[in-house]
Amino acid sequence: MTSPPIIQMAAPKPGKAPVHFADLDDVARANAVVDLGLPAFRAKQLENHYFAHLTTDPDDMTDLPAATRAATASALFPTLMSEVRSLEADGGATRKTLWNLHDGVKVESVLMKYPERATLCVTSQAGCGMACPFCATGQMGLTRNLSAAEIIEQVRLAARSARDGGLGESVRLSNVVFMGMGEPLANYKPVMATVRALVAPAPHGFGLSARHVTVSTVGLVTGIDRLASEGIPVTLALSLHAPDDELRDELVPINTHWKVDEALDAAYRYYEATGRRVSIEYALIRDINDQAWRADLLGRKLTERGSGWVHVNPIPLNPTPGSKWTASDPAVERTFVETLRSHGVPTTIRDTRGSDIDGACGQLAIEEQNRPVGPAARMRREGTRIGNTGVDVSKETQ
Numbered sequence: 156m157t158s159p160p161i162i163q164m165a166a167p168k169p170g171k172a173p174v175h176f177a178d179l180d181d182v183a184r185a186n187a188v189v190d191l192g193l194p195a196f197r198a199k200q201l202e203n204h205y206f207a208h209l210t211t212d213p214d215d216m217t218d219l220p221a222a223t224r225a226a227t228a229s230a231l232f233p234t235l236m237s238e239v240r241s242l243e244a245d246g247g248a249t250r251k252t253l254w255n256l257h258d259g260v261k262v263e264s265v266l267m268k269y270p271e272r273a274t275l276c277v278t279s280q281a282g283c284g285m286a287c288p289f290c291a292t293g294q295m296g297l298t299r300n301l302s303a304a305e306i307i308e309q310v311r312l313a314a315r316s317a318r319d320g321g322l323g324e325s326v327r328l329s330n331v332v333f334m335g336m337g338e339p340l341a342n343y344k345p346v347m348a349t350v351r352a353l354v355a356p357a358p359h360g361f362g363l364s365a366r367h368v369t370v371s372t373v374g375l376v377t378g379i380d381r382l383a384s385e386g387i388p389v390t391l392a393l394s395l396h397a398p399d400d401e402l403r404d405e406l407v408p409i410n411t412h413w414k415v416d417e418a419l420d421a422a423y424r425y426y427e428a429t430g431r432r433v434s435i436e437y438a439l440i441r442d443i444n445d446q447a448w449r450a451d452l453l454g455r456k457l458t459e460r461g462s463g464w465v466h467v468n469p470i471p472l473n474p475t476p477g478s479k480w481t482a483s484d485p486a487v488e489r490t491f492v493e494t495l496r497s498h499g500v501p502t503t504i505r506d507t508r509g510s511d512i513d514g515a516c517g518q519l520a521i522e523e524q525n526r527p528v529g530p531a532a533r534m535r536r537e538g539t540r541i542g543n544t545g546v547d548v549s550k551e552t553q
């Protein structure tokens with residue numbers, strides 16, 4: 156690295172999204188309904204439309220008085236995002252959608268179908284302030300935080316698309332991973348509000364099982380401890396990528412602040428508090444972090460804290476445009492996995508999806524926004540990678 160990357164913890168403020176029904180807690184939802192001159196119980200009906208029927212269309216809300224439907228929907232369900240385009244991969248089983256937010260900011264989410272379920276990879280921030288050099292989003296810097304409703308809308312729209320056959324056949328959205336753009340724990344409150352909406356039983360929320368929700372972090376220790384105290388046992392994924400501080404300082408610059416051991420201790424505390432096995436994410440980068448001695452060091456660091464509390468998900472690096480780095484050799488990858496297993500650490504190479512539509516790990520780089528709309532710009536755009544992270548840690552391949 157030539158110059159040290161600049162970490163941005165706080166997002167610039169401008170561009171806050173309009174307040175939406177999904178931003179509000181139960182009390183605030185009832186108050187918002189009363190403010191519109193409706194009885195409070197209408198809030199429950201609206202929850203049912205939104206979370207159970209996945210609709211914000213007033214025409215669907217036939218249990219509301221006809222005269223108030225349109226005004227209610229437009230006040231409580233402002234349009235937060237519109238689809239710019241959608242790309243398919245893996246024979247239609249993976250769909251990446253580019254969304255335009257109210258202020259022109261673009262974000263993506265990736266929906267993946269598996270035999271029994273579907274997983275959505277959501278974006279929690281436009282850009283990212285964590286500056287990891289191997290990640291496309293990390294190169295963009297942080298544009299802004301997403302509001303809770305901007306994240307929840309990604310989920311509602313994906314759940315509706317999955318239900319309505321957007322992935323070929325009707326399938327229920329069962330898993331959500333915070334592995335799109337952004338560092339979820341750096342946008343804590345909206346992410347937590349989203350988690351609550353995900354796990355609240357229908358019709359108050361989407362009714363997902365907490366273990367089917369994965370929050371992935373670079374290792375913001377205070378955020379991990381806060382998450383552990385919430386009493387919602389979501390799966391925690393720690394993006395480690397190196398077991399030693401010297402290398403991790405470079406690959407995951409927040410490591411200059413919270414060291415490997417501090418991040419692992421926080422992950423272990425998370426396991427103790429929730430009983431949920433933690434995932435360690437490890438992008439295998441050729442000749443950088445893929446040596447057997449590093450697998451050995453990682454194995455030791457994990458087992459010295461206990462057994463049965465963690466598993467490792469190595470993933471071949473998805474090289475980002477212009478990157479000097481590439482994925483590890485398959486034989487090296489095998490040795491890495493076997494070394495970890497020899498320590499008794501469950502290790503599974505992570506299944507990636509959608510690399511042919513830049514929908515795979517670390518491919519998210521939105522260069523579209525604020526571009527002039529001319530033929531040349533359009534051509535550049537078409538050639539632009541607008542990838543996203545399309546990973547599913549709950550489905551692993553050996």
Ligand code: SAH
Binds near residue numbers: 394
């Ligand atoms: N900020 C969060 C979530 C972002 S991305 C985090 O870092 O955990 C989700 C996962 O994709 C992380 O483990 C991240 O390190 C990984 N990733 C990013 N770029 C990648 C790349 N080019 N190849 C493989 N994995 C990558």
